[in-house]
Amino acid sequence: MNxxxxxxxxxxxxxxxxxxxxxxxxxxxxxxxxxxxEQFFLHLIRDILGKDIYENxxxxxxxxxxxxxxxxxxxxxxxxxxxxxxxxxxxxxxxIAISCVTSFxxxxxxxxxxxxxxxxxxxxxxxxxxATGREFDIPENMAHTSDIVYKFRNEIASKAKFRxxxxxxxxxxxxxxxxxxxxxxxxxxxxxxxxxxPKVLSGMIEAWGGEVIDYPERRHCCGFGFRQxxxxxxxxxxxxxxxxxxxxxxxxxxxxxxxxxxxxxxxxDKWQYTIREMxxxxxxxxxxxxxxxxxxxxxxxxxxxxPWELGLQYHMVQPxxxxxxxxxxxxKSDKFITKDGKPLPAPEKLINV
Amino acid sequence: xxxxxxxxxxxxxxxxxxNDRSVADLIAAKEPTFRLCIECGTCAATCTAGNFTDFSxxxxxxLLRRGENEAAAEKINRCMLCGKCILVCPRGVNTRNVLFIxxxxxxxxxxxxxx
Numbered sequence: 001m002n003x004x005x006x007x008x009x010x011x012x013x014x015x016x017x018x019x020x021x022x023x024x025x026x027x028x029x030x031x032x033x034x035x036x037x038e039q040f041f042l043h044l045i046r047d048i049l050g051k052d053i054y055e056n057x058x059x060x061x062x063x064x065x066x067x068x069x070x071x072x073x074x075x076x077x078x079x080x081x082x083x084x085x086x087x088x089x090x091x092x093x094x095x096i097a098i099s100c101v102t103s104f105x106x107x108x109x110x111x112x113x114x115x116x117x118x119x120x121x122x123x124x125x126x127x128x129x130x131a132t133g134r135e136f137d138i139p140e141n142m143a144h145t146s147d148i149v150y151k152f153r154n155e156i157a158s159k160a161k162f163r164x165x166x167x168x169x170x171x172x173x174x175x176x177x178x179x180x181x182x183x184x185x186x187x188x189x190x191x192x193x194x195x196x197x198p199k200v201l202s203g204m205i206e207a208w209g210g211e212v213i214d215y216p217e218r219r220h221c222c223g224f225g226f227r228q229x230x231x232x233x234x235x236x237x238x239x240x241x242x243x244x245x246x247x248x249x250x251x252x253x254x255x256x257x258x259x260x261x262x263x264x265x266x267x268x269d270k271w272q273y274t275i276r277e278m279x280x281x282x283x284x285x286x287x288x289x290x291x292x293x294x295x296x297x298x299x300x301x302x303x304x305x306x307p308w309e310l311g312l313q314y315h316m317v318q319p320x321x322x323x324x325x326x327x328x329x330x331x332k333s334d335k336f337i338t339k340d341g342k343p344l345p346a347p348e349k350l351i352n353v
Numbered sequence: 354x355x356x357x358x359x360x361x362x363x364x365x366x367x368x369x370x371x372n373d374r375s376v377a378d379l380i381a382a383k384e385p386t387f388r389l390c391i392e393c394g395t396c397a398a399t400c401t402a403g404n405f406t407d408f409s410x411x412x413x414x415x416l417l418r419r420g421e422n423e424a425a426a427e428k429i430n431r432c433m434l435c436g437k438c439i440l441v442c443p444r445g446v447n448t449r450n451v452l453f454i455x456x457x458x459x460x461x462x463x464x465x466x467x468x
Contacts, residue, residue, distance in 0.1 A: 232358045232359060233358065233359055234359070235358070235359040236360050236362045239359070239361055239362075240361055240362040240363075240364065243361060275361070277356075277357075278360075279361065
């Protein structure tokens with residue numbers, strides 16, 4: 001293939017990511033399960049990279065989980081998202097930075113709907129105006145926060161205190177990267193590398209010194225699947241999906257898993273506990289389980305943050321084996337203590353302790 | 354249902370790499386024409402047992418080659434050993450002997466254990 005054609009084809013897999021001035025929208029799940037991730041992202045963007053990022057306290061859930069379980073109608077979720085865009089307009093921002101992959105999928109779906117069905121956009125404008133008196137603009141640039149970390153991966157690498165390398169052996173750490181389905185499988189053009197060659201997490205891993213594992217079920221869903229877990233009796237479907245992935249990655253001996261989706265992170269973390277309780281199976285080396293980290297947590301570790309400030313202790317699978325491999329120092333006694341010395345609640349039955 | 358209120362769903366995917374092909378290998382050793390079968394189905398088309406039941410020698414051949422011995426063991430006794438299939442086989446497979454060896458072998462293992 002000649003160079004111009006190559007460039008043209010690959011240009012379809014590139015994504016424009018805004019450089020500065022982000023309007024930040026949080027995730028429901030991430031704030032509950034990995035509270036350090038979003039906090040660190042804001043610290044990274046504001047203090048370490050020196051960019052402008054703003055979050056509006058009036059921002060709400062996107063109602064994505066309700067939408068995907070057929071509880072929230074499409075018109076409602078479009079109006080909720082339109083309200084978020086109105087908040088962004090009122091705050092004077094044009095670039096939206098979305099923390100959650102479910103929300104990101106919802107935003108892309110709605111923006112594409114408005115493009116193809118302009119009458120839906122007009123209806124939504126009317127609903128929002130009647131309900132709240134607000135008006136909105138569609139964002140000029142829409143990025144998932146993992147896109148932004150990907151964009152600045154080399155800056156992070158240049159400030160790194162630790163690399164994703166086993167300190168004892170000098171070998172790069174073997175990393176499983178798992179990208180949320182709603183990031184680019186629905187609308188490939190909104191993801192870095194599209195649906196076929198997603199580069200968003202593997203790019204970070206390579207920049208920070210790790211080695212990405214290419215295992216057979218790499219692009220398989222984690223099993224989150226909304227309806228599969230909302231009804232308790234159906235959760236076996238969700239668990240079976242995760243088990244399929246774990247069985248497939250186990251022979252490659254991954255040191256940790258990195259995800260960009262709250263659901264994937266939660267389930268790949270917590271299902272390891274469940275499958276261990278149900279069947280006594282574990283997927284890490286020496287009978288241990290595989291730590292599952294968000295990209296912000298990995299960036300934080302690389303930049304030398306205290307792992308307990310990143311909230312790593314609140315994952316089901318504890319990160320100590322990984323921290324030991326990377327040579328990150330940590331205090332056992334400070335694990336469940338706040339900055340001012342007050343005790344934090346310690347979860348029960350943690351794994352890898 | 355355990356304490357979590359749900360169970361692990363067993364995948365319905367057939368992993369051929371994990372299947373036991375020792376029965377097919379034994380048949381091929383004892384009756385080398387087994388390897389000539391192209392799974393055309395002429396045997397099944399002419400089969401008297403297959404006319405009245407869902408028995409199909411072609412299916413048995415496929416199952417044995419894939420190592421799905423349990424499924425083959427369940428169906429194999431429906432054959433009446435009349436031998437019409439030998440007469441019509443375009444590849445000259447001694448189909449009755451194939452089936453006879455398979456039946457003998459599977460009756461020993463019941464399709465479950467390795468030979």
